[in-house]
């Protein structure tokens with residue numbers, strides 16, 4: 001362990017502080033114990049040390065600075081780039097009975113004056129502020145006069161000039177070391193490879209920080225990839241029936257598609273809104289706010305949506321078009337299940353995606369080495385889609401993390417994919433591409449293979465080719481699956497310069513000569529074990545009708561209370577708390593206090609309403 005740098009505390013004092021932190025965790029937050037690295041991080045901060053905290057989304061980073069700030073004397077300052085989120089974060093803290101505030105330019109002068117006064121007189125426990133505001137000299141002067149318990153720098157990877165989220169203001173946060181000597185600083189992030197981690201430490205001038213690195217695994221996320229069926233919309237509906245009344249995000253590629261899909265879903269009885277960069281600011285803000293506040297709304301979005309989505313009860317993230325890379329996939333699916341409850345990451349893809357994405361890269365204006373990198377990322381993503389091993393293990397391996405056993409919570413673990421010897425099929429398909437002159441896309445090649453007598457076949461005289469009709473043993477959908485896998489494996493490429501004409505790569509020679517046998521995975525469109533169903537859904541599978549009625553009634557009460565208090569429903573109580581109410585049926589305030597997420601302030605505020613409802617539903 002490194003030497004505590006400032007404000008060293010004796011072990012006894014530190015132990016006492018940790019006990020106090022645990023007490024607040026239980027009484028104020030209603031949680032029974034620390035999770036993962038929280039205890040170690042809180043201990044270090046209570047001792048006055050700097051820390052670098054890397055934890056996946058939903059790992060519980062906020063408690064790592066909130067608790068020490070509540071235990072230590074003075075106000076904890078939290079620097080966050082996302083002004084839009086501060087309001088909800090602060091509202092949630094206040095609902096717990098914590099004295100929290102934010103400071104930004106959207107506030108009236110009166111409100112700002114109130115916040116400043118509470119900071120000066122030492123009653124403010126947590127202050128949220130954006131970096132640009134913090135760095136103004138009037139804010140700096142104000143904070144230097146106040147007593148600070150700690151400084152937390154959230155989304156610390158924004159300091160990295162090579163990252164996607166770089167913010168110039170973050171670079172100036174290195175001043176904090178000199179401006180506030182003796183105040184422990186924590187830098188927190190969910191995305192940082194080893195190089196970025198060190199960049200954070202250096203650029204923020206953290207002082208001999210302990211590094212707390214949690215794994216990337218998101219155990220509550222159920223991963224599932226299916227090949228696109230002939231009817232993609234009904235395939236999507238199958239997913240949605242498992243998540244009726246729940247919030248989710250559907251990612252797709254084009255703006256137009258988000259709008260069409262959102263309208264169609266709403267018609268089907270699944271309230272949905274589009275979100276993309278082409279909407280006006282006002283519309284985007286409105287849709288985002290509704291997504292946060294309304295229960296069970298679906299956001300159909302392009303990748304423009306996501307940064308700063310801090311909604312804990314997103315129950316599914318669906319990709320109906322391929323994401324750009326595994327990094328993007330991990331980040332996008334990471335928005336599901338932040339509350340630790342079961343959530344589903346679902347994706348469909350097909351031959352068309354493989355062809356289209358490859359073409360987009362080939363045709364882009366980017367320099368060649370950039371294209372090579374993107375091509376490599378696409379290949380890694382596609383290989384992951386086709387994998388027959390545990391998806392979680394493969395995903396974590398991509399990020400350099402070892403995951404030992406099958407996870408039991410992904411499609412390949414729960415329904416091990418069947419494989420088949422596709423050597424002969426591959427030979428037929430490859431020969432057909434060759435015989436038609438490597439000049440046609442998938443449509444025509446498959447027509448010839450299946451012996452379809454189309455106009456084009458007639459015009460070109462392809463009905464006379466030796467490969468005409470040799471593929472009748474498989475269906476068109478099956479052939480598309482074979483072709484897709486041959487492309488992913490690199491045997492066939494689509495030439496963007498020639499309208500996506502299929503071209504053989506030199507690698508297919510041994511295959512054509514029969515020197516190599518090829519095993520492919522059987523395409524699965526949707527086949528789920530009952531265990532998989534249960535793992536992917538929060539509406540507890542073992543609920544009987546009586547439970548279900550109570551569950552719905554609790555959600556309705558939560559919605560009403562949220563509306564009255566102008567809060568998102570999950571701030572009132574999270575899903576987990578409602579589920580425990582269904583399972584344990586508390587009858588008194590004491591019993592209610594035992595539930596996860598019920599502290600004293602919540603009890604005072606909402607206890608009676610929920611107890612009354614529970615009483616009405618007694619069996």
Ligand code: ADP
Nearest residue numbers: 031033034035057058059060061062063338339
């Ligand atoms: P992050 O900022 O790392 O994405 P959060 O701090 O928002 O994660 O926490 C994610 C969820 O986990 C929240 O719903 C939070 O209330 C819950 N949580 C965090 N720590 C604990 C704990 N010790 N016990 C129970 N729930 C916790």
Ligand code: ZN
Nearest residue numbers: 390407410413
């Ligand atoms: Zn698995």
